[in-house]
Amino acid sequence: MIHEQFFEDYERGARRTSTGRTITEADIVMHAGQTGDFFPHHMDAAWCATQDFGQRIAHGTLIFSVGIGLTATQINPRAMSYGYDRLRFIKPVFIGDTIYSTVEITDQRDHPRRTSHGVVVETVTVSNQHGDAVLVCEHLHLVERRTPRSE
Template sequence: MIVEQFFEDYEIGFARRSFGRTVTESDIVLHAGQSGDHFPHHMDAEWCATQEFGQRIAHGTLVFSLGVGLTASTINPRAMSYGYDRLRFIRPVFIGDTITAKARITEKRDHPRRTSHGIVVEALEVTNQRGEPVLACEHLYLVERKAAA
């Protein structure tokens, strides 16, 4: 879906929640192959059985990718991703866990050099099926203004 929103159209406090996404063994194996991260925490079930969590855990970068993807439901031709700040992996995500993402607009600010754009900050929280936070970060958007400031 395409939704055109200018910087002025974003409202602090606006929130949206995704559907759930169950993390599979295939997700972990594919991510390991793409990222080159074959650490035993993700790939070695026998070794993991001797560790604190007792089972393989999803890569933090996989959970981040899935969480961001869950919020990518619209295209705004007036905005683009400007990056991510304050990324934290709060709890492990295991094979079979179902994650959900919630995104909430927390801040709008001027861009330091581009008067034609502003920065919109969206807090992203990813939770597991028990409602426990597993990942948090801030997604920054570079958004076109209706008129240059």
């Protein structure tokens, strides 16, 4: 869905929550193959049974990718991803867990060099089916201003 917004149109505190996505064994196996991360924490069920979590855990980068993908429901032709800051893996995600992403606009600031754009910061919280936060990060967007700021 196209949802055109200029920098000035964003409101701090605005929130939205995604639908859920269940993490499967196939997700973990495919992610391991794509990234080369075959650590036993993700791939060796017998070894994991002897560890604190007692079962395989999803790659943090898998949860990041899926969690951000869940937020990609709107196309804004006036904005583009500018990067991610403060990424933290808070709790493990297991096979069969369902994750949801909540996005909140938490900051807006001038771009240091581009007077025609500003930076909008979304705090993304990925939670499991129990409502426990499993990942949090800041997603920065470079957003066109309706009216360029004067220097």
